[in-house]
Amino acid sequence: MTEETYKPQELIEVDDELMDDLRDLIQTKSDFLIKNILNDLYPTDIAHIIGRLEFEEGDYLFSLLSPEDQGRVIVELDDDHREHFLETLKSHQITDIVEELPSDEATDIVSELSDEKAEAVLDELSVEDSQDLKELLQYDENTAGGLMQKEVITVQQKDTVKKAIQAVRRAVKEDEGQHFYFVYVVDENDKLVGSLSISNLILLSPARRIYKVMDTDIISVKTDVDQEEVANIFKKYNLVAAPVVDFSGRVVGRITVDDIVDVIEEEASEDIFRLGGVGINERLSTPPLVSLRKRLPWLSVYLVTGLITSSIINIFHSTIESLVILAALMPLVAGMGGNAGTQAITLMVRGIALGEVDFSNARKALFKELSVGLLNGALVGFLAGTVVALVYGNIILGVVMCLAMITNLFIAALMGTLVPLGLKWAKIDPALASAVLVTTCTDVFGFVSFLGFATLFLSMLT
Template structure:
């Protein structure tokens, strides 16, 4: 019987996704019809045993007005952890529509880090209303986590953990794990603390199960354990996980008392968000922009950088005005000038991308800045010579003027070197002045390559044809 039920559940999960791995339109339609008909029994048959990620994907695929109703119809069969899998805007819309009692009932059984993630985006008034509906012990624990600064380890940590004294034996720990009524839903390590709850070490479950029951924990624990402070920045914690290949890390307060644990699944989310923010910033897009945002909000958020780009474009265009006479005499210059500027811009973007990533990962600093700058300048020189010769030959054949080929070759070398230097030096300068290089570099680097590209090409052309 159980095997048959598992088989049917697997078939439903397969029907949930189409061939591309997206949520099936037919499945969404079936769920929508069940919600509109208030058919909770059919809804449970369809999705009650779905993973939280799949329930989250389904929520995003549904019409906005059906999402809260689906949650209410599923009742206890809805996994509130699914709200950690949806866009921030979608989650906030859902929480605004649900009664505070429903949200409180849903988050009370979640891991504390998931509950905090769901509640932290709400207004203080809405947070308090939901917290007031929780049991006192859970309310205090969640409030304490919410009081930590945003993007701190205290916000990310899970307060539910298992801590034992060092003088316990393996048998005592195993008995405690069997008899205790309030344990984390899943865990794989035991923390060891002194009477003041200060962290002494840890012990993974595999080592515990392989040890003699009479062995004392203090003889088995690992004391060299990398720990995290509650106020540490989440990105720094993620880099710690990445550097030392951690799967979890204890979180301690100022007095070195154990207050929580951070696990690798939280760090994966942080690294993904960091990468997402960097990609958006390089394109001049706000870090909090989501696909579910409204047209007006998205327009406002993108307007400022487009405006800055417009101003810098006028600056680059003004360079062309300095060589108006040369452009009037030779139309070929106007045709070829954008090629030099564009190639320099592309080369600069390559260098800038590497530089911004290196700065974010703390791989680029005063100790190696000069070496990396020289390397990028040499790369720009070699690429400039290569593409300069190639472009020069094409331009000479195109316009049947070898002088034009020499001019564009020299200008290409100059602009690719300038692009390489701008791509590395501008992000470093912005970092030095505590500005986000991912957000600000693109505009300045593009301006440098456009100005240098136009000026070098038209300046060299004016001098060269003036001499010949």
């Protein structure tokens, strides 16, 4: 008898050659060959392929998958393609998909359906599954309740280790594909009192009582905790899973680290999109009119701030008429201030998002950024002033440039720190409006400082 050796599945690169082959096979409807290719791919790769195909081609490819694989793929699709499938699939098809998904992912799918289709799907599900999803749908999607899944193993504290192991076996049989890390221990009122890792559970004597071996030092989260805070808790305490409890302390679900990875990616993308004034769910595949609707409001805000800045410049029109070269140098001061402000905003928004910066250490962060702003202003101002003095043969113009740089980079550091903190105090996402507010401030103060110093020294400049 020959001993079989395990060969790990190799990752297949989704390149242009593979895409061309699939397009040809779809065109000739070579289902058998397509299925052979898909069998060697992970759901994430299949979702990536569908994202690169035309919608009609993607529909055909998706139809060749089993309901179980369709469920795994649909949760990996980008927003536009997932929305397309949820609109085109029949309710019974979506029901087949939802039945194969963990409760948290199933809830995400149902929440994206129209009210009529969602009701039809919930009616077609089993009573138990339908009740679980209805309960999860009541929570805000950006909270621990909206993030958790109902598949959780609980045992009574007076149970034996043997009974706990049996509970684990039942859970694994009922929810194949689920990864369980802990058994959560509850009292007679179903309130959380401890936990026991499954790796430790299998090493214990079957006759021992759970309350004698459980870990009572357990970190849990309540259903109303914001998902970003949940992610920070996982990061801070290196968690792989955490129980979710209601206001009475009863275990209602669990959150695993794979959910947190999605949250981190989502929150990071949101911050980047908001800093750039782009719609949160916008993608390269988003239709032009949808992108227009998402971007136009922010562009309108930038237009208003630009008009404010131009009105400031108009106040100094006589100074500019006296020395036209000032008009060429103004953007340099404003641009450097904007860049410095963006640096401060980036650090502050990231620090606030990760919990590194709050009101308790805000003064320290402000002092540090102001120190950096002054030093940068002095060094950059001296360099810019020297270059201007040499190029235009006017030392006083160089002094004006130097003073304006110092002033504006100091203002950039000040506003780049205070604006995100102010928005946090007002319970507004700092990434949402920090960029436009700070850029407006650096533009205004940049022009005011440069043209103001130029007006002050005008007799020496001309």
